[in-house]
Amino acid sequence: xxIGQLAQSVGVDTQTIRFYERQGLLPPPGRQENGYxxxxxxxxxxxxxIRRCRILDLSLAEIHELKRYQDDPHQxxxxxxxxxxxxxxxxxSQITAxxxxxxxxxxxxxxCNDDREVEACGVLAGISEGNMHQQ
Amino acid sequence: xxIGQLAQSVGVDTQTIRFYERQGLLPPPGRQENGYxxxxxxxxxxxxxIRRCRILDLSLAEIHELKRYQDDPHQxxxxxxxxxxxxxxxxxSQITAxxxxxxxxxxxxxxCNDDREVEACGVLAGISEGNMHQQ
DNA sequence: TATTGACCTTATAGCGACTATATAGTTTTA
DNA sequence: TAAAACTATATAGTCGCTATAAGGTCAATA
Numbered sequence: 098x099x100i101g102q103l104a105q106s107v108g109v110d111t112q113t114i115r116f117y118e119r120q121g122l123l124p125p126p127g128r129q130e131n132g133y134x135x136x137x138x139x140x141x142x143x144x145x146x147i148r149r150c151r152i153l154d155l156s157l158a159e160i161h162e163l164k165r166y167q168d169d170p171h172q173x174x175x176x177x178x179x180x181x182x183x184x185x186x187x188x189x190s191q192i193t194a195x196x197x198x199x200x201x202x203x204x205x206x207x208x209c210n211d212d213r214e215v216e217a218c219g220v221l222a223g224i225s226e227g228n229m230h231q232q
Numbered sequence: 233x234x235i236g237q238l239a240q241s242v243g244v245d246t247q248t249i250r251f252y253e254r255q256g257l258l259p260p261p262g263r264q265e266n267g268y269x270x271x272x273x274x275x276x277x278x279x280x281x282i283r284r285c286r287i288l289d290l291s292l293a294e295i296h297e298l299k300r301y302q303d304d305p306h307q308x309x310x311x312x313x314x315x316x317x318x319x320x321x322x323x324x325s326q327i328t329a330x331x332x333x334x335x336x337x338x339x340x341x342x343x344c345n346d347d348r349e350v351e352a353c354g355v356l357a358g359i360s361e362g363n364m365h366q367q
Numbered sequence: 368t369a370t371t372g373a374c375c376t377t378a379t380a381g382c383g384a385c386t387a388t389a390t391a392g393t394t395t396t397a
Numbered sequence: 398t399a400a401a402a403c404t405a406t407a408t409a410g411t412c413g414c415t416a417t418a419a420g421g422t423c424a425a426t427a
Contacts, residue, residue, distance in 0.1 A: 099404075100404075101404080110385085110386075112386065112387080113384085113385065115405090115406090116384075131392085131404080132405060133393085133394095133403090134404085142360075149359050149362055150359060153333065153337060153340070153359070154333055156383075157383075163359075166350050166353075170349060171349050171350070172350055173346065173347075173348070173350070174350045174352070177353050178345075178355060182341065184337060185334065185338060185341065188330055192330045192334065195323055195326055195327045196327060198289055199320065199323050199324060199327065201288065202323060203320060205288070206320065209309065209313055210313075211308065211313050212308075214307065214308065214309060215301050215305045216306065218301075218309035218312050218313075220309070220312050221302065221309070221312055224285060224288070224298075225281055227280070227284055229287070234374080234375075235375075236374065236375080245414085246374095247415065248414065248415085251413075251414065251415090266422060266423085267421085268375055268376080268422085269376095291413090293412095
């Protein structure tokens, strides 16, 4: 299988595949005589795994870490679970931060209607004076 | 006032100030004979405004846009409000996406306890097989 | 006076995870 | 046979900084 077919079957750009290879996430495939990359089913699985991790918003570094665990299948999976727990707390704190931000923005927005001149705009005034209900 | 003092009074790195200048967000200040930048109170206000926008997670492009509105103070502020409304929807959709992600991660995490070998880890199996309760 | 230290200058590279572009060679199709 | 579709590498761009290198300036100290 060549790179285009792999790309299509997993739903990724060919550039991204070469990028993952350079990053050491996808093992370098064999080559044809003309230099074209040749992939196997294992590559398909591996790439699909990476993409599913990315959907979960795991970083490439975290995916690397998971790969290392997979390479030593008889150790305890505590570290895998810990990685996921850390990631969950990370996502939760992002959510909390964005919710606080939303509140701030909504309250700022409430300080203006559309029928003013920029000079008198409640939103711009709110930012300029720092009336932003911090935290 | 020199760059270090400006930086300290607003709570920003000097590098960041020069960066904003290069981006056209902060007007180029005067210079001393030795080439040192000299700032005024207007720069302090302007920089503080930029920082407050950044706290609201507005992009530099959006801050640029706000600046253009400020430069024409007698037009209607409809566009300012629209910019904020767009930003609020953007933040809200981020929150929604992250909440969905959190659910996915928590359910994945529930598929494993710590007392297994990597080989049998529910988390890794879940990702590998794509049992990720999409959407 | 010499030198140390704190400040300032510019230019350049790095972060993360791609994405886009340029340039060129190869294969497949019409 | 020629065009379209694929492949290859190398390089730069995205965003908002942050870090590093290599140097110039200035005030206080030994």
